[in-house]
């Protein structure tokens with residue numbers, strides 16, 4: 456496989472802002488391989504968009520991938536298999552009839568909360584600003600995390616305290632999932648976390664009828680004999696992991712990239728799209744070939760894992776001239792994916808961001824960061840610190 460750039464997914468990226476690396480990769484426009492595994496990563500926007508919905512690529516892990524677990528001691532193998540079986544029921548990691556059936560329940564299951572989350576996000580921003588005016592504060596703790604928690608609470612119709620417990624459990628799962636190597640301790644913690652979420656769902660489902668559309672959809676999934684409770688529980692786990700972490704990262708990116716100039720010059724909807732594009736918290740969409748295929752000029756055997764580089768594609772200067780600046784654009788970004796796995800929370804997230812931007816415009820305030828730190832994984836954008844203060848304009 457010919458390529459110009461190597462990337463190492465297994466390295467520790469703590470403290471590194473890899474945005475510039477992704478920009479260089481996008482600018483070079485040449486597909487890259489993982490330095491450790493030799494796996495292909497496709498980075499050009501046009502090709503990533505074409506391949507995201509492609510029929511010959513699946514999100515479902517091939518059975519033979521599980522053979523690697525045979526060499527583990529029995530107890531470790533059992534834990535790994537339990538998590539793999541759970542992930543296989545997630546909307547994202549399933550395909551075919553099962554996935555289509557799940558989507559039928561989930562599509563439009565958040566239309567009832569889209570308006571509400573914009574108002575909630577704006578209220579949180581105003582309140583945080585009132586409490587932190589004139590002092591240095593953590594944007595993550597005072598703004599991003601409460602807003603993301605409020606979104607999860609609204610989807611699941613629970614108060615902040617209960618949402619915090621569910622998010623804590625989901626965070627354990629996402630840390631296991633984003634970790635590129637098998638780690639028994641992380642997997643064991645993830646099994647416990649997944650069981651805790653299932654117990655919560657068991658308690659929540661009986662009263663789902665009078666609750667949000669999303670909980671009603673989970674109830675319908677649990678009641679469907681072709682799907683069942685385990686599928687509803689897997690959907691819940693993906694919803695929380697898929698909602699909280701990336702939204703915190705997008706709100707962090709908003710704080711770092713949106714200043715007085717952007718707030719004055721661009722519509723809130725444009726700012727929301729641009730911040731999503733620049734953040735792209737899920738940096739790679741994982742796919743497996745179902746048969747031998749020619750992908751972006753590369754011959755790839757069947758059942759081979761490849762990555763679609765969403766973060767690099769969103770900085771491709773052929774699609775987004777001057778890609779690191781915010782502007783009204785023609786090309787659509789791929790931060791939410793595309794096709795049959797397109798993000799189910801996209802409208803809710805957009806609405807939340809527009810609410811935040813609207814409140815910033817109203818307050819004539821932006822954030823200036825003094826200290827920013829990043830988590831170790833390359834596969835997702837996650838900040839571990841973001842301290843700074845307000846500046847009026």
Ligand code: HEM
Pocket residue numbers: 514546547548558606693694697698699701702705735736737739740741789790791792793795796797798799800801803804
């Ligand atoms: C900024 C926040 C978010 C980002 C950047 C994001 C991004 C994505 C991406 C890229 C995918 C597709 C992955 C692929 O094709 O491999 C996806 C799928 C998904 N997202 Fe989100 N997401 C966000 C928030 C949410 C929220 C709030 C929910 C709440 C319900 C959610 C639920 C899902 C689900 C269930 C899927 C799987 C859909 C399927 O496979 O059919 N996401 N998301």
